Amino acid sequence: MDKIENNNLVKIGIVVENIEEAARTYSTLFGTELPEIQIPPEEYTPDPTGATYTWYRGKMIPARTKFANLQMGPVTVELLEPYDEDSPWNEFKQKNGTGVHFITYTVNGFEEHIKFVEGKGMPLVHKGEYGSGRYSYFDSIPQLGVTLGLQELGKKTS
Template sequence: MEHIENRNLVKIGIVVGDIEAAAKHYAELFGMEMPKIRIPDLNRVPEHKESGYTWYRGKFIPGRVKLANMQMGPVTVELLEAYDEPGPWNEYKVQYGQGVHFITFTISGFEQHIDFVESKGFPLTHKGEYGSGRYCYFDSIEKLGVTLGLQELGKPKDTPVMPKEERA
């Protein structure tokens, strides 16, 4: 592999302090319906298995965040309100406050792309599987100015997808 296969930006993730207020402002500014805000069940204990897990900096985490998706042409703008618990969104909130946290590209060949991006000096920090797809983030803010995200949709094309240290 010589480069990431797709240059079509599909998602921008924005960490916000108050998702209800931010979503309302976007809806009013762009004349669109208020997006549905997904709020996780804070009492649910996640089961980390091949078909669904959230891994962050070497540990499985609940991976909870309030989120709202808005389709803006070919790009999805994802608003994220972080909980005060370990995770990429809270880490961003603590370090930078509100702002653009990640940009995501859809790829095919999830594990091969992770290996490629890591070989270019961008360590994997976050990885999740949610049944119909998988996504990951890399430590890239210092070099790219934003967290690089990759996602693969559909049935996994390469197995296993769990973090390497958890496969043994």
């Protein structure tokens, strides 16, 4: 592998202070339908099968955040209001306040792409599996000015 296979940006993640207010503002500003705000359950129950998980900086975590997706042409704008607990979104908020946290591209060959990006000096800090896909974030701010995200859609094949 000599490059990431896809250079079509599919998602931008923005950490916000108040998701209801941010979603309303985006919807009003762009004349779009108010997105559904997803709120995770208060109690985290790990998946005993291991088919879904969230790994962050070496440990399994709940990684709960409120989120809402706005479809803006071919790009999804994902608004994220993190809880005050271990997660990449809360870490970003604590260090930087609100703002653009990540940009994501869809790839095939998830693990091969992780190895490729890590080989370019951007270590993996977070990855998760959610049944119909998987995603990853890399410590790429020094090189790219933003967290790089890669996702692969579909059931896991290996």
